[in-house]
Amino acid sequence: AQSVTQLDSQVPVFEEAPVELRCNYSSSVSVYLFWYVQYPNQGLQLLLKYLSGSTLVESINGFEAEFNKSQTSFHLRKPSVHISDTAEYFCAVSNFGNEKLTFGTGTRLTIIP
Amino acid sequence: GAGVSQSPSNKVTEKGKDVELRCDPISGHTALYWYRQRLGQGLEFLIYFQGNSAPDKSGLPSDRFSAERTGESVSTLTIQRTQQEDSAVYLCASSLTSQSGTDTQYFGPGTRLTVL
Numbered sequence: 001a002q003s004v005t006q007l008d009s010q011v012p013v014f015e016e017a018p019v020e021l022r023c024n025y026s027s028s029v030s031v032y033l034f035w036y037v038q039y040p041n042q043g044l045q046l047l048l049k050y051l052s053g054s055t056l057v058e059s060i061n062g063f064e065a066e067f068n069k070s071q072t073s074f075h076l077r078k079p080s081v082h083i084s085d086t087a088e089y090f091c092a093v094s095n096f097g098n099e100k101l102t103f104g105t106g107t108r109l110t111i112i113p
Numbered sequence: 114g115a116g117v118s119q120s121p122s123n124k125v126t127e128k129g130k131d132v133e134l135r136c137d138p139i140s141g142h143t144a145l146y147w148y149r150q151r152l153g154q155g156l157e158f159l160i161y162f163q164g165n166s167a168p169d170k171s172g173l174p175s176d177r178f179s180a181e182r183t184g185e186s187v188s189t190l191t192i193q194r195t196q197q198e199d200s201a202v203y204l205c206a207s208s209l210t211s212q213s214g215t216d217t218q219y220f221g222p223g224t225r226l227t228v229l
Contacts, residue, residue: 004155006155032215036220042222043116043117043204043220043221043222043223044156044204044206044220045220046217046218046219049217051215090155090156092156099144099146099161099163099208100146100158100161100169100172101146101148101156101158101218102158103148103155103156103157104155105153105154105155106155
């Protein structure tokens with residue numbers, strides 16, 4: 001069995017400030033890791049994913065996440081947030097050859113002007 | 114091209130009634146998934162279909178829940194004798210394949226089910 005923990009249910013951040021959304025997972029086998037984003041009144045969209053290779057992965061809109069196997073973490077970071085980043089962010093994990101995603105409970109990111 | 118579509122977008126029903134939720138995956142996607150999102154919780158996996166293989170039903174919470182898929186197209190999730198705890202957003206996703214776990218799952222907008 002696997003699980004995902006997102007400790008912060010809500011994170012308020014001032015515009016142009018940095019942000020880190022935390023994600024920890026547990027699994028007895030190797031994993032793939034994902035961050036999905038849900039903007040207001042929109043469906044879930046893939047933000048970025050780690051499958052293999054470089055442990056640092058980036059999205060097209062400035063977010064990055066680093067896979068840390070020893071700490072079983074996959075925290076999401078952005079050096080400077082914008083109002084448009086207001087959304088709910090979900091961390092998810094799947095196992096090699098096991099396609100279903102296990103999601104965390106989500107972190108609501110609120111940007112303060 | 115068109116994304117994953119779901120209907121209805123909202124459904125209000127009375128306790129004890131049956132409901133059917135529909136999902137149209139992206140054309141050409143062989144894998145289809147159903148998830149449930151209860152208020153304040155993460156998404157819970159319900160069931161997935163991969164081509165002609167037997168579906169993985171391991172996430173269905175009770176025998177009141179069932180799902181079917183016609184070939185590699187439309188899927189229907191049926192909830193019989195609905196209960197108030199069934200109230201949630203039901204999300205459908207599809208991917209090209211599910212054989213490696215690496216293919217991106219594309220999500221539909223969801224169906225918000227409210228059981229009175």
